[in-house]
Amino acid sequence: LYFFFLMIRRPPRSTQSRSSAASDVYKRQDNDLRIRITDVGQSRWEVPNQFPYPHEQSPISVSNPLYNVQVSAQPFGIAVTRTSTNEVVFNSSGFNFIYSDYYIEFGSTLATKYVYGLGERSRSLLLENGTYTIFARDYMADVDDGTGGHNLYGQHPILLTREASGAWHTLFFRSSNPMDVSVLTTSSPFSNKFQVVGGIIDLKIFFSTTGPEEAISRYHAYVGGWITMPFWGFGYHQCRWGYRNISTLQQIASKFSENGIPLDVLWNDLDYMQNQTDFTVDQDNFPTAQLSSFLQQYELKYVPLVDAGVAVMNNTYYHEGIKRDVFLKNSSGFPLTGWVWPGKTHFVDYLHPNASEYWADMLALLKNQIDFSGIWIDMNEPSSFCPGECTYDEVIGFHGDPSDPTSFDQFVDYFNKVIDENPEQNEFSQLIPYIPGNFTNLDIQTISMNASHYGNITNFNLHSLYGFHNGKATHDYLKDRLGQPQPFIISRSSAFGSGQFVSHWTGDNIATWEFLRLSIPGIMNFGLFGIPFTGADICGFGMDAEPQLCARWAALGSFYPFSRNHNQIGRVDQEPYALGPDVLAAFKSNLKLRYSLLKFYYSLFVRQGGVGTVFRPLFFVFPNETILLQQPIVDEQFILGDELLVTPVLYENATSVNAYFPNDNAWYDLVTGKLVRSAKNNIRQACIQAPLNGTVPIFLRGGFIVATQDVTDVTRTHQLSNSFNLVAAVQPVDKKGISYGATGQLAAADDYNDWQRLRKCFEANCIVNFEVEAVQTQNGFSVILKTTKRDSQTQADTLSLKGVRVYGLPGFKPAEKVVLKTQKETLTLNTLEIATFSKYTVDITFPSSLELIDGMTVEVNFTGAVMLETVSYTHLRAHETPEHLVCRLLLEKKKKQT
Numbered sequence: 029l030y031f032f033f034l035m036i037r038r039p040p041r042s043t044q045s046r047s048s049a050a051s052d053v054y055k056r057q058d059n060d061l062r063i064r065i066t067d068v069g070q071s072r073w074e075v076p077n078q079f080p081y082p083h084e085q086s087p088i089s090v091s092n093p094l095y096n097v098q099v100s101a102q103p104f105g106i107a108v109t110r111t112s113t114n115e116v117v118f119n120s121s122g123f124n125f126i127y128s129d130y131y132i133e134f135g136s137t138l139a140t141k142y143v144y145g146l147g148e149r150s151r152s153l154l155l156e157n158g159t160y161t162i163f164a165r166d167y168m169a170d171v172d173d174g175t176g177g178h179n180l181y182g183q184h185p186i187l188l189t190r191e192a193s194g195a196w197h198t199l200f201f202r203s204s205n206p207m208d209v210s211v212l213t214t215s216s217p218f219s220n221k222f223q224v225v226g227g228i229i230d231l232k233i234f235f236s237t238t239g240p241e242e243a244i245s246r247y248h249a250y251v252g253g254w255i256t257m258p259f260w261g262f263g264y265h266q267c268r269w270g271y272r273n274i275s276t277l278q279q280i281a282s283k284f285s286e287n288g289i290p291l292d293v294l295w296n297d298l299d300y301m302q303n304q305t306d307f308t309v310d311q312d313n314f315p316t317a318q319l320s321s322f323l324q325q326y327e328l329k330y331v332p333l334v335d336a337g338v339a340v341m342n343n344t345y346y347h348e349g350i351k352r353d354v355f356l357k358n359s360s361g362f363p364l365t366g367w368v369w370p371g372k373t374h375f376v377d378y379l380h381p382n383a384s385e386y387w388a389d390m391l392a393l394l395k396n397q398i399d400f401s402g403i404w405i406d407m408n409e410p411s412s413f414c415p416g417e418c419t420y421d422e423v424i425g426f427h428g429d430p431s432d433p434t435s436f437d438q439f440v441d442y443f444n445k446v447i448d449e450n451p452e453q454n455e456f457s458q459l460i461p462y463i464p465g466n467f468t469n470l471d472i473q474t475i476s477m478n479a480s481h482y483g484n485i486t487n488f489n490l491h492s493l494y495g496f497h498n499g500k501a502t503h504d505y506l507k508d509r510l511g512q513p514q515p516f517i518i519s520r521s522s523a524f525g526s527g528q529f530v531s532h533w534t535g536d537n538i539a540t541w542e543f544l545r546l547s548i549p550g551i552m553n554f555g556l557f558g559i560p561f562t563g564a565d566i567c568g569f570g571m572d573a574e575p576q577l578c579a580r581w582a583a584l585g586s587f588y589p590f591s592r593n594h595n596q597i598g599r600v601d602q603e604p605y606a607l608g609p610d611v612l613a614a615f616k617s618n619l620k621l622r623y624s625l626l627k628f629y630y631s632l633f634v635r636q637g638g639v640g641t642v643f644r645p646l647f648f649v650f651p652n653e654t655i656l657l658q659q660p661i662v663d664e665q666f667i668l669g670d671e672l673l674v675t676p677v678l679y680e681n682a683t684s685v686n687a688y689f690p691n692d693n694a695w696y697d698l699v700t701g702k703l704v705r706s707a708k709n710n711i712r713q714a715c716i717q718a719p720l721n722g723t724v725p726i727f728l729r730g731g732f733i734v735a736t737q738d739v740t741d742v743t744r745t746h747q748l749s750n751s752f753n754l755v756a757a758v759q760p761v762d763k764k765g766i767s768y769g770a771t772g773q774l775a776a777a778d779d780y781n782d783w784q785r786l787r788k789c790f791e792a793n794c795i796v797n798f799e800v801e802a803v804q805t806q807n808g809f810s811v812i813l814k815t816t817k818r819d820s821q822t823q824a825d826t827l828s829l830k831g832v833r834v835y836g837l838p839g840f841k842p843a844e845k846v847v848l849k850t851q852k853e854t855l856t857l858n859t860l861e862i863a864t865f866s867k868y869t870v871d872i873t874f875p876s877s878l879e880l881i882d883g884m885t886v887e888v889n890f891t892g893a894v895m896l897e898t899v900s901y902t903h904l905r906a907h908e909t910p911e912h913l914v915c916r917l918l919l920e921k922k923k924k925q926t
Contacts, residue, residue, distance in 0.1 A: 263292025495521020733772025
């Protein structure tokens with residue numbers, strides 16, 4: 029522990045500068061460092077060091093730290109280096125250091141230009157040269173160009189950085205206050221600068237020895253980790269603002285059934301409410317008994333919207349809030365008034381001791397009227413259509429209908445005019461010397477920074493944690509009142525630690541090719557932030573989706589962790605069946621593929637244990653390939669776990685995609701088994717044909733196994749059986765090419781929808797390992813399957829195995845007879861009864877399903893098989909050949925045009 033007193037410079041326009049501050053540097057763990065700079069003269073707001081906020085959960089234990097720390101007093105600076113390389117990972121020396129009541133500024137060197145994080149925003153994953161604002165804000169379809177002020181709904185001040193040596197670390201600025209973070213990466217020395225209004229300096233640095241996944245996982249563990257959504261939440265979701273009655277929902281469910289399209293969840297936006305008012309239900313259009321009966325008939329889950337603002341109306345919900353004194357206060361001590369969809373609104377103060385119970389009681393009243401399975405919380409930045417507090421009659425007098433698109437545009441224009449003509453006047457407009465984001469004030473489209481929370485905490489300090497608290501209160505209701513072990517909550521606003529309670533969607537996008545592309549880094553970013561179950565509105569929320577775009581979005585969106593189609597009232601219908609045969613085919617084929625892999629996809633979340641990433645940038649798995657760190661690859665391809673590489677079509681009129689394959693394994697088309705790149709081939713790109721109505725280009729990594737299921741008649745997650753087929757992409761494990769192998773994992777719970785069967789996966793471990801080995805023998809060829817528990821703590825149910833498809837085998841002529849050996853029996857079969865062959869591939873289907881139990885070994889001997897050739901790669905065409913050169917040039921031309 030280092031402790032210093034510091035002399036502080038006076039910032040411009042500051043009315044209250046500090047004369048001294050205390051610097052504490054804590055060596056928490058060998059890979060964990062904390063730097064905390066506080067005000068000696070007075071108490072200041074800081075994020076509490078206790079649950080539910082990020083806090084130290086283990087005692088100090090340092091024996092062989094990965095870092096060295098040097099602190100200098102005159103001039104003040106803190107330098108942190110990695111012990112093994114002596115590389116500087118943080119050094120504030122030589123940068124302005126300003127510490128006043130309402131303004132803090134400090135900077136640091138950056139190890140390299142490869143930095144990621146700083147959310148929430150819509151942009152490339154790589155943070156290029158620019159200024160990035162962090163402050164929860166409701167704004168539709170804003171693309172961040174690095175000029176500041178393009179911040180969106182969440183507060184995530186973290187930086188993941190690659191060091192020159194190839195090592196990684198994560199820096200977390202533990203602050204809820206508004207800030208700008210400037211990144212300088214166009215020339216060396218690379219650096220960043222933090223400009224924050226209010227709070228203190230509280231930094232955590234997490235060091236990795238293995239790669240970016242470890243650096244991020246350590247951050248996740250510190251902020252509380254993340255919860256895994258229930259299995260049905262991984263199914264397909266259909267939503268829209270404009271589903272006005274139960275008849276509409278019935279028509280949609282019927283259309284999905286007629287077309288055989290998977291669907292697990294229907295959603296309602298504001299339409300189910302009375303006058304767009306929280307906790308109410310329009311019983312004329314959504315009668316309780318009829319809705320429940322319909323959902324049971326179609327075996328569907330249901331998720332309604334609940335907004336943050338409580339309407340100021342003569343009803344139980346409002347009166348109870350006043351009675352329990354749970355609303356945020358204005359500077360006069362009265363409930364602060366905002367304006368959202370129902371009109372005048374108050375906002376729950378979740379710090380008040382009565383607030384959580386009030387929120388739970390109101391949700392319980394809603395539950396009595398409508399049978400929901402999960403909750404969608406929205407507008408919880410919190411958003412308000414007038415700046416600060418609605419106190420002028422002109423605003424309250426607007427009577428347009430926001431549900432009508434024309435009126436909605438007038439509605440937005442009207443309030444923008446009100447904002448311009450009624451600048452916010454409160455103490456913070458005068459006190460803060462700097463306003464992040466180049467805004468005229470911080471109250472634009474939100475409630476006053478001068479509002480007061482219980483305990484006399486000013487909203488200025490707590491604003492960006494509002495969605496965090498709203499999410500926790502909703503989570504507590506579903507878990508404690510309804511007894512849901514895995515509460516399903518999708519929240520628009522989030523902050524560090526929100527992943528303990530909620531998941532997320534990327535907010536109000538629009539139906540453009542740009543937002544199709546931006547969805548990938550958007551979801552990846554939330555993997556970094558600790559909320560991996562995230563998705564974007566498929567086909568776009570705003571604007572009219574056109575068929576080609578929607579078909580391509582269907583292919584990509586079917587592999588988002590959270591897969592939901594949602595759009596705005598008044599726009600064209602964009603359900604899977606609404607935009608023509610190509611869109612229908614794209615939705616159906618890709619959703620069927622998703623459902624066939626769904627238990628494998630879910631297992632990826634289970635095996636992470638609540639930390640780390642699933643929907644990954646390629647460099648998380650292949651951190652040594654520099655090309656993967658930057659555009660376009662970092663934004664346009666992703667990998668699910670370590671196994672499945674996805675390369676969607678992201679440009680208009682493209683019929684193929686130029687895919688990059690990292691250079692450590694062979695890669696196979698998951699669906700066809702075609703070898704698209706060999707491990708021996710130094711050419712890493714290939715042109716992949718991608719028909720508009722086909723499945724997304726998805727590839728299995730050599731050396732790995734995935735589990736799939738037959739989904740011929742499956743349209744709901746609960747219809748998935750306990751029977752699996754394995755797809756193994758074997759590759760040579762010896763230099764002679766005699767033995768080939770692959771490994772994989774799966775969560776062994778016989779019913780993923782039954783918590784009593786699934787709970788062991790989270791409270792202990794239910795992962796089983798698979799190993800497939802293909803061996804050339806003197807008498808022919810053998811395929812051997814083995815299963816083992818992940819570790820001694822594994823509690824696994826018995827699963828059923830129908831067959832194994834093996835990619836990457838040498839070409840051989842099979843024998844007429846096959847000998848199948850298991851622990852129970854030995855069978856001699858005709859080859860055609862058990863196996864089918866194509867080039868380098870064999871499909872083995874067992875006469876009856878085999879039980880997957882610990883220590884099981886299955887051996888399939890093709891006795892008398894004749895080796896024809898080793899795996900040949902001559903059929904591969906690199907992008908330098910004429911065919912692939914044309915593909916690449918066409919794609920580059922389309923990108924330039926876009």
